Amino acid sequence: MVEWHDIVWFKKAVPRHLFLLWMAVQQKLTTQDKLHRFGIHGPNGCSLCLRHNEDHKHLFFECSYTKAIWWDVCDRCDIPRMIKGWDEWIRWATVSWHGKSFVNFSRKLSFAATVYHVWQERYARIFVGMSRTSNLVFNQIECIIRDKLDLMRNVVPTNENKRIQRAWRVNNINS
Numbered sequence: 001m002v003e004w005h006d007i008v009w010f011k012k013a014v015p016r017h018l019f020l021l022w023m024a025v026q027q028k029l030t031t032q033d034k035l036h037r038f039g040i041h042g043p044n045g046c047s048l049c050l051r052h053n054e055d056h057k058h059l060f061f062e063c064s065y066t067k068a069i070w071w072d073v074c075d076r077c078d079i080p081r082m083i084k085g086w087d088e089w090i091r092w093a094t095v096s097w098h099g100k101s102f103v104n105f106s107r108k109l110s111f112a113a114t115v116y117h118v119w120q121e122r123y124a125r126i127f128v129g130m131s132r133t134s135n136l137v138f139n140q141i142e143c144i145i146r147d148k149l150d151l152m153r154n155v156v157p158t159n160e161n162k163r164i165q166r167a168w169r170v171n172n173i174n175s
């Protein structure tokens with residue numbers, strides 16, 4: 001079993017998010033740098049920030065647009081904003097998010113949702129000609145995470161769990 005298995009496959013997740021994350025962790029998504037290697041030339045540069053060439057690490061972590069979403073997610077999930085890049089993030093998550101605690105579940109869920117929505121936003125900009133601000137994308141992620149966490153019953157009412165529930169504006173908080 002590969003070491004990142006636990007962050008990519010877990011129960012009560014959103015299946016389409018996990019599939020996309022599984023592709024992303026293996027860097028199998030066809031970002032523009034890969035297309036260029038095959039001689040296929042799409043739009044110039046990153047469609048999210050419009051300032052950088054698009055490759056996997058840029059799109060999913062280094063891009064200013066993506067980073068704005070990541071930092072909001074990190075704040076809600078109690079993740080320090082100290083991680084510098086995609087590889088470091090995967091290594092850190094793999095080591096830190098072991099087990100089935102509520103906190104780890106919320107982090108895995110949010111990670112998968114963020115990667116999925118960044119890829120969706122890229123798709124919408126390139127192929128549909130529609131774009132949204134990072135705030136709007138984050139709001140959509142927030143709705144999904146809140147709905148999922150709201151369904152979690154018997155969450156142990158520790159301070160950390162309650163902090164995460166409040167951060168995601170969960171309605172159903174045990175006192």
Ligand SMILES: [Zn+2]
Nearest residue numbers: 046048049063
């Ligand atoms: Zn960018």
